[in-house]
Amino acid sequence: MNDIRRTILWVIFGFSMVLLWDQWQVFNGHKATFFPSASNTAATAHPPVPASSVPAGVPTANTVAAAAQMTGAAAGLTSTTDASAAAHERLVVTTDVLKLTFDTEGASVVQTEFVRHADMADKSKHFVLLESNKDHTYMAQTGLIAGAAGGTFPTHKTVMTVAPGERTLQEGSNQLVIRFESPELGGVKLVKTFTLTRGTYAVAVKHEVVNVGTAAVSPQLYLQLVRDGTKPLGESKFYSTFTGPAIYTEAKKYQKVDFKDIENNKVDVEKTAESGYVAMVQHYFASAWLLGDGIKRDLFLRKVDTNLYAVGMITPMDNIAPGASKSVEARFFAGPQEEKVLEALAPGLELVKDYGWLTILAKPLYWLLHAIESFLGNWGWSIVALVLLLKAAFYWLNAKAYASMAKMKAVNPKVTEMRERLKDNPQQMQQEMMRIYREEKVNPMGGCFPIMIQIPVFIALYWVLLASVEMRNAPWILWIHDLSSPDPFYILPLVMTLTTVLQTSLNPAPPDPMQAKMMWFMPLAFSVMFFFFPAGLVLYWITNNILSIAQQWLINTRMGVPPKFHLPSFK
Numbered sequence: 001m002n003d004i005r006r007t008i009l010w011v012i013f014g015f016s017m018v019l020l021w022d023q024w025q026v027f028n029g030h031k032a033t034f035f036p037s038a039s040n041t042a043a044t045a046h047p048p049v050p051a052s053s054v055p056a057g058v059p060t061a062n063t064v065a066a067a068a069q070m071t072g073a074a075a076g077l078t079s080t081t082d083a084s085a086a087a088h089e090r091l092v093v094t095t096d097v098l099k100l101t102f103d104t105e106g107a108s109v110v111q112t113e114f115v116r117h118a119d120m121a122d123k124s125k126h127f128v129l130l131e132s133n134k135d136h137t138y139m140a141q142t143g144l145i146a147g148a149a150g151g152t153f154p155t156h157k158t159v160m161t162v163a164p165g166e167r168t169l170q171e172g173s174n175q176l177v178i179r180f181e182s183p184e185l186g187g188v189k190l191v192k193t194f195t196l197t198r199g200t201y202a203v204a205v206k207h208e209v210v211n212v213g214t215a216a217v218s219p220q221l222y223l224q225l226v227r228d229g230t231k232p233l234g235e236s237k238f239y240s241t242f243t244g245p246a247i248y249t250e251a252k253k254y255q256k257v258d259f260k261d262i263e264n265n266k267v268d269v270e271k272t273a274e275s276g277y278v279a280m281v282q283h284y285f286a287s288a289w290l291l292g293d294g295i296k297r298d299l300f301l302r303k304v305d306t307n308l309y310a311v312g313m314i315t316p317m318d319n320i321a322p323g324a325s326k327s328v329e330a331r332f333f334a335g336p337q338e339e340k341v342l343e344a345l346a347p348g349l350e351l352v353k354d355y356g357w358l359t360i361l362a363k364p365l366y367w368l369l370h371a372i373e374s375f376l377g378n379w380g381w382s383i384v385a386l387v388l389l390l391k392a393a394f395y396w397l398n399a400k401a402y403a404s405m406a407k408m409k410a411v412n413p414k415v416t417e418m419r420e421r422l423k424d425n426p427q428q429m430q431q432e433m434m435r436i437y438r439e440e441k442v443n444p445m446g447g448c449f450p451i452m453i454q455i456p457v458f459i460a461l462y463w464v465l466l467a468s469v470e471m472r473n474a475p476w477i478l479w480i481h482d483l484s485s486p487d488p489f490y491i492l493p494l495v496m497t498l499t500t501v502l503q504t505s506l507n508p509a510p511p512d513p514m515q516a517k518m519m520w521f522m523p524l525a526f527s528v529m530f531f532f533f534p535a536g537l538v539l540y541w542i543t544n545n546i547l548s549i550a551q552q553w554l555i556n557t558r559m560g561v562p563p564k565f566h567l568p569s570f571k
Contacts, residue, residue: 086159093178095169095196098334099126100203106156107180107192109140112287112334114201118473120234120485129285129334137308138227138280140287140332142207144190147218147316154182154190174198187213187322194332201335202290202345208327211320218319221328223289224312225280226304229259232282236532239466241283242354245311247299249273254351256281257311263303272298278311279352284469284484286352287334290345291315295328336469339366353467361460362467369464379483380476383465383536387543390461391551394454399555458544462537471536483536490531492538497527499545506552 088105094115101111113126120127130138143155154160163179175197182190189212195204211217231243246256249270261267270276274296279288289312291297297313304310320326333345337353355362368389373382418432465471471484479489487493500523530538 088159091162091167091178093167093176093194093196095176096198097201098196098203100194100196102162102178102180102194103132104162104180105159106141106143106154107160107162107194108142108156109332109334114285114335117336117469120472123473127285130287136228136230138225138287140223140225140289140334142192142205142221142223142330144188144209144219144221145314146186147220151188151217151219152186153188153217153219154185158182158185158190160190160192169196169198184212186217187211187215188217188219201333201341203332203334205330205332206327207330208325209317209320210325211322214322216319216321218317220314220316222312222314223278223291223330223332224300224310225278225287225289226308226310227280229263229307229309235283239533241466243282244280245301245309246279246281246352247276247301247311248279248348248351249276249299254348256354257301259309262301262309267301269301270299272296275347277346277349278313279349280311281352281354283467284472285334285336287332288346288349288352289313290331290333290349292329336472337467338469339363340370353469355460355463355467358456358460358463361457362464365457365461366464366468369468370470373470378476379470379474379536380480380539383483383540384543386461387540388547390457391544391547394457395551397453399551461540465536465540466534471534474536476535476539480535480539483539484534486532487535487538492535492542493527493531493533496530496538496542496545497524499542499549500524500527503545503549503552506549506556 088103090110091102091104093100093102097115099111099113099115100109102108103110109130110132111128112130113128115126117127119125130140132139141156143158144153145155146153160180160182163181165178166173166176167178169176175195178194178196180192180194189210191206191208191210193206193208195206197204207221209217209219209221225245227245229244235241235243242256244257244259245262246254247269248254250273252270255269257267257269275293276299277288277290278299279286291313295315297315299313300311302310315328317326317328331345333349335341337350339350339353342350342352351359365386369382369386372385373379376382376385418429472482474483475481476483479491480487504523530541
């Protein structure tokens, strides 16, 4: 081995390529080759619901879970009539942050617009998360299914009436209440009351079951999110983010589930719980059904139809006597993944903002970035300031690495001369090289370890910048109006390429000519990829490069090794 340090760097480069290939596989819908999701175990089936308890229009096949009895109808959700041919309509309500569209069929939420977030393709429009049309299906639904006693009750296919009242949150008001009531079905009426509050994306949803019949009933309430398995428009082909359902319980914490695992009935999640939530997650945004702690619920994931999937929970409502009523309080969230907001809503909800396996490092980095932005008022300059703080924190580690590189650079002429002299005797060449390193007190690996220790921190920062919705449409300076989108004029990627070349050229050139050529491959390939990365990520990397060049220049000068740029020769 001619140069141990170079070998280590090649190992890191090879591992990086493996990770990139793995993520490319995931992005294209294949299973991760090296880092698959949790063990795939077939989901345990719930007891089937008796056919007599299923409303008209809802399949009765004994298939997966009790949930299957009501999710099976979702394939026909875009129809204009329910099983009884009753007409239904859509109702739009607006607050200062939300514009919700309800369908009176089941009082389902069929569209959510975020007033404070622009659409990336057309910034004159609001960003839409949930929607139901010919191109995309993503809805929030609730209803009742029968318990052990049987019965046919109102579901998300039952057309409901809406009480008159305000549809827009007025100035001076903090809440807007929308009330839906079902017709009597199976001796039961279902009343849904949605309470929207100023400044929040969380909607309080009260489900009141009124027994208007002559016999006691024991229905079960279900809450579900139904979505097609298509990736959101505008997703980058050069980096992958998760799109799909997630479940959080105290027992197994946060679990993401691929759509393909649901389709193949290969999921291993908690089936029952008394806390937690169900959610649908995508880059920057999420929706979730939240129930209070202490409420028993069965959790389910299911394929509803071709490219249509459901995640939800079912909670039993104890025996309701004739003339009596019972209610269940829930919350529906649809909004941006603002970490502090999510933390305040429910334990573990902030995990929908996915930092991957480096969460333990990413969360404090995000906290620090958020604190800096609160002071500076600009996310771009906050990125620069955070990288500056990190480089200061790792100053002495970097100093050791650059000092080792400077020593290597100083002895390179001796090593080059020796290699030329002993090129026909590899064994003696290796012995002579180790003698030179020993006499000059040079550790070939001294430049690697200090840098490798820092790699997880900077990868975590990469995920913080990639996952933070605050970067979306956030300006920096001049032509950079959106830190979450690529630089429209490619100026930042060009600057990053230049700084990468300069940084690489400051490092000691390997004595071996082939190694000297190959050492340029990784930084140049890396730079090309960054032409398609968000501007915020490129800004972070440029700042890191510039600070590294400055520190390396300073240390080389102090050690009496004049800084010298050596450019590659590809002859």
